[in-house]
Amino acid sequence: MTALPYVDGNMLDGPLGEVFAVDLSSATARCANCGTPGPVAGLRVYSHAPGLVGRCPTCVEVMLRLVRAPDRAWLDLRGATFLQFPMPPDRPR
Numbered sequence: 801m802t803a804l805p806y807v808d809g810n811m812l813d814g815p816l817g818e819v820f821a822v823d824l825s826s827a828t829a830r831c832a833n834c835g836t837p838g839p840v841a842g843l844r845v846y847s848h849a850p851g852l853v854g855r856c857p858t859c860v861e862v863m864l865r866l867v868r869a870p871d872r873a874w875l876d877l878r879g880a881t882f883l884q885f886p887m888p889p890d891r892p893r
């Protein structure tokens with residue numbers, strides 16, 4: 801049995817949790833290459849690159865990159881046409 805070179809997108813919870821105030825574990829992203837929407841938790845995450853690389857499980861194109869330095873982070877989402885996540889209901893003003 802050969803080990804996969806990636807892990808699933810659940811491992812992004814901690815690193816992306818540092819960047820976003822919302823919980824992305826139940827977020828949906830759509831691939832800019834093939835148009836397939838799916839859960840962020842379903843991405844193939846390669847952690848052996850400089851930073852984390854999340855690839856589409858359908859076409860394997862890069863959907864996101866996250867590089868973390870001690871005092872800053874770079875988030876590249878150009879491979880995703882959108883990121884949709886649940887929010888608490890908007891309160892009447």
Ligand SMILES: [Zn+2]
Pocket residue numbers: 831832833834835836856857858859860861
């Ligand atoms: Zn794709």
